[in-house]
Amino acid sequence: MKAIINGKIILDDQILTGQVLLYNETIEKIIPDTFFSANSADLVIDAEGKYVSAGFINLHIHGCHGFDAMDDTPEALDTIREGMAQSGVTAFLPTTMTYDFPTIYRSFDQIRAAMGKKMGAKILGCHVEGPFISEVYKGAQSSKYIITPDFSYLEPYKDIIKIVTIAPEKLVDDTFMKECKKNHIVVSMGHSSATYEEAMAAIAAGVGQVTHLFNGLQPLHHRRPSVVGAALDTAVTCEIIADNVHVHPAMQRLVYKIKGKDQLILITDSMRACMLPDGESELGGQVVIVKDQIATLRDGTIAGSVLTMNEAIRRFWLNTGVPLQDVIRLATINPAKELMIYDKMGSIAVGKEANLTFFDDNIFISQTIVEGHVVYQKD
Numbered sequence: 219m220k221a222i223i224n225g226k227i228i229l230d231d232q233i234l235t236g237q238v239l240l241y242n243e244t245i246e247k248i249i250p251d252t253f254f255s256a257n258s259a260d261l262v263i264d265a266e267g268k269y270v271s272a273g274f275i276n277l278h279i280h281g282c283h284g285f286d287a288m289d290d291t292p293e294a295l296d297t298i299r300e301g302m303a304q305s306g307v308t309a310f311l312p313t314t315m316t317y318d319f320p321t322i323y324r325s326f327d328q329i330r331a332a333m334g335k336k337m338g339a340k341i342l343g344c345h346v347e348g349p350f351i352s353e354v355y356k357g358a359q360s361s362k363y364i365i366t367p368d369f370s371y372l373e374p375y376k377d378i379i380k381i382v383t384i385a386p387e388k389l390v391d392d393t394f395m396k397e398c399k400k401n402h403i404v405v406s407m408g409h410s411s412a413t414y415e416e417a418m419a420a421i422a423a424g425v426g427q428v429t430h431l432f433n434g435l436q437p438l439h440h441r442r443p444s445v446v447g448a449a450l451d452t453a454v455t456c457e458i459i460a461d462n463v464h465v466h467p468a469m470q471r472l473v474y475k476i477k478g479k480d481q482l483i484l485i486t487d488s489m490r491a492c493m494l495p496d497g498e499s500e501l502g503g504q505v506v507i508v509k510d511q512i513a514t515l516r517d518g519t520i521a522g523s524v525l526t527m528n529e530a531i532r533r534f535w536l537n538t539g540v541p542l543q544d545v546i547r548l549a550t551i552n553p554a555k556e557l558m559i560y561d562k563m564g565s566i567a568v569g570k571e572a573n574l575t576f577f578d579d580n581i582f583i584s585q586t587i588v589e590g591h592v593v594y595q596k597d
């Protein structure tokens with residue numbers, strides 16, 4: 219049995235002190251520190267007063283440290299999962315973009331092979347962001363390979379696909395939605411020009427999520443509420459990029475007032491330039507310029523972010539002023555529930571995987587543990 223002492227343990231709705239967290243590959247027990255004897259443990263980690271939370275889960279991330287999930291090399295995912303661990307993420311969905319399917323399939327093959335490896339953060343499967351999107355709201359995705367939603371393209375990889383982003387106005391019949399439901403794939407609306415009415419119909423048909431709320435969607439207009447209006451008017455879960463570039467702090471506060479602590483998920487949507495200095499980079503085959511840690515295409519379109527999950531938490535916490543445990547929830551409990559794996563991870567509870575993250579008041583990550591094994595330790 220291993221033990222973590224002197225931590226501020228973040229549970230669903232409270233932060234515990236004076237307790238010891240006991241774990242192996244799963245969480246075994248939380249006991250008062252007065253009941254704990256160091257001799258009884260194989261390993262004692264002193265958290266030195268830092269927070270200890272369930273590991274963060276990132277449902278939408280393209281890359282970091284110079285690599286992208288679509289680079290057709292095992293080194294890419296190996297490097298990205300190390301980067302995830304450094305930012306407190308213990309499980310994630312590498313996210314593919316709009317490309318031709320032979321290229322996307324090579325990326326799926328790399329993801330499937332990487333899922334079996336034990337290193338860094340866990341790869342839970344993938345998020346397919348494109349090519350089933352809108353030409354009008356493609357954002358930083360290339361329009362060349364955009365097509366109508368067609369499940370037959372996903373069929374050979376349905377075991378690893380966990381989320382697919384679509385523009386629901388492009389659905390031709392109900393086959394796509396039915397197949398996704400049958401295969402437990404979350405359908406997320408994004409990069410879409412859908413009207414409020416189209417978005418409400420999509421939610422009624424089973425769309426359960428909105429991809430990076432506000433970005434890649436028609437702006438909220440009081441007479442044309444669009445997908446954003448539908449997202450705020452229903453209980454659908456929303457991804458949000460809390461880097462203060464993609465979504466203004468005031469909008470983060472407003473959204474939290476409406477969606478609360480259960481319907482928002484922090485994502486990074488980060489690209490290969492994440493965790494690197496400013497300079498020229500690439501996303502979805504297009505040149506991206508990173509200046510002052512803001513990533514744009516040459517024409518000024520905001521490209522993916524260079525945000526890390528711990529920084530997203532820090533900013534959202536500062537922007538909203540809500541209790542820390544409620545912000546952590548947006549990066550742990552909510553994404554785990556979205557993927558229907560909350561019985562295995564997403565919170566510190568007996569029997570769940572010992573996926574843990576240590577950080578201070580600035581949300582600087584000092585240590586990350588996956589299934590009981592330290593995968594990152596700050597020097």
Ligand SMILES: [Zn+2]
Nearest residue numbers: 313347487522
């Ligand atoms: Zn993305």
